[in-house]
Amino acid sequence: MNRRFSWFNATSLTLGFAFLYLPILILVLFSFNASKLVAVWGGFSTKWYVELIHDQAFLDAAWVTLKVAVVSSTVATVLGTMAAYVLMRAGRFLGRTLFSGMIYAPLVMPDVIMGLAFLLLFISIGLDRGIFTIMLAHTTFTMCYVSVVVSSRLVTFDRSLEEAALDLGCTPFDAFRSVTLPIIAPAVISGWLLAFTLSLDDLVIASFAAGPSATTLPMKVFSSVRLGVNPEINALSTIMISIVTVGVISASLFTKRQIARARADEQAAARG
């Protein structure tokens, strides 16, 4: 595409990014508001953060959410990587269409339907709902995202490397561990991160899958903001947004450095 960056382009980018980021900035700003009123500035204060840290219900919910996210995203990464490998490498087998359908369906399925389906399953088999059932539900829907991320890496992967390892006497498992896995590792890691974020974020599926005994952070946030703005939630949101921002920016700086290093290596090799 030929680039003539015009005033029109500059204006639409400025307005577009203002639209995307102003609401978040306002939210962050009002988390430091001394007044409880929505848009009345009552001076700078960190009292909502102090209240948040002393709110046991929030701390409990955060702990539940973290446990669910770590366990479900880890299991989902194992299952999702296996599923991606099956889709890309296992060739034909009975019910392959059904299998790939079940991988792609959760990506477009409304949360309310998935949540309802999980709940009815847990009740039908008489499983008590709680933190364990949230983990099962989250593992199931996030493994599909992992498998999409990993299979897109497997598509561009040079298969002759795997074949060479097999020809040289590796067992399929060794070939996977010492050749395939290191190459697809970045995709597996981003799959894990995606699954982790989706699990942290999910409100609807968790509300269905959690019985009265377990409350996740999004469920707690939802029930406290239903009736209106709550400055404690602004403080919580600010903390979560800062963590995500730092994480994403450092990840992108890291990849940028990796690319620069790879390029320098290539140039050095070419001069060689």
Place this chain on the structure above:
Amino acid sequence: MTGLRRLVLILTPYSWLIFFFLIPFLIVVKISLSNTALSIPPYTPQLDLAQGWAGVKDFFGNLDFENFSFLASDPLYYTAYLSSLKIALISTFLTLLIGYPIAYGMAQAPDEWRPTLMMLVILPFWTSFLIRIYAWMGILSNEGFLNQFLLWTGIIDTPLTILNTPTAVYIGIVYGYLPFMILPIYSALEKLDGSLIEAAEDLGCSKASAFWLVTLPLSRPGMIAGCFLVFIPALGEFVIPSLLGGTSTLMIGKTLYEEFFSNRDWPVASAVAVVLLLILIIPIILFQKNEERQREANG
């Protein structure tokens, strides 16, 4: 791959998905065909594994289409379906109108800006959806930031009621799903061969007609993909109408949730889910077709 290893590799994720994805759906379909009962769980018959195969047979026997005729007879449900369709369609169109110029601006921007611009579009993906929608509650309410600002500038002299109206839902959907629209359009525009536009201009096209005749048609696959990526989740959306829509906005995702948790009518909630799924199948198939055509076109 050797036989046993291959079998284990296939069977592990396969059986997980069958047990936790396929079977739950069959149960939803089955319960949508059950009778409402005043007990917990509030439907009959129930799956009784202690009875073995006879229990399973009993569970999947006794079909009853009563809940579906109930959905058709009560105006609440079809109004909710129609209003979800309308809200999803209009907000998809609005997202396209707002997203296209942003994607276009990104594609025209100098090379060294692009990674940063991309990151700015992707960053909201990683931020909690719930929090991003919640942010608008403080902006749109009667004493909220937007009204304060408009009163201060003197554009209005009485606060506008935006929160708890369909307008707030439109704003919420556009805001929440904008990155899904920008990314596919941007990737279509980025691949576009600039010499085509130069050729059009050399042959006497004005800038505007070159855009209209060359750029816009060539970015159509991206626009179509973006529209589906917004429309499909918007149709079943729950968080946006519950936080921003108030009681006046009917959307089917919210109706299903309330039918289940407030009215505790599980069979009707399941029937609502089955019909929503049937409505969604058409756009999902069209989306898959569009993606396949793209993959073939790209070789």
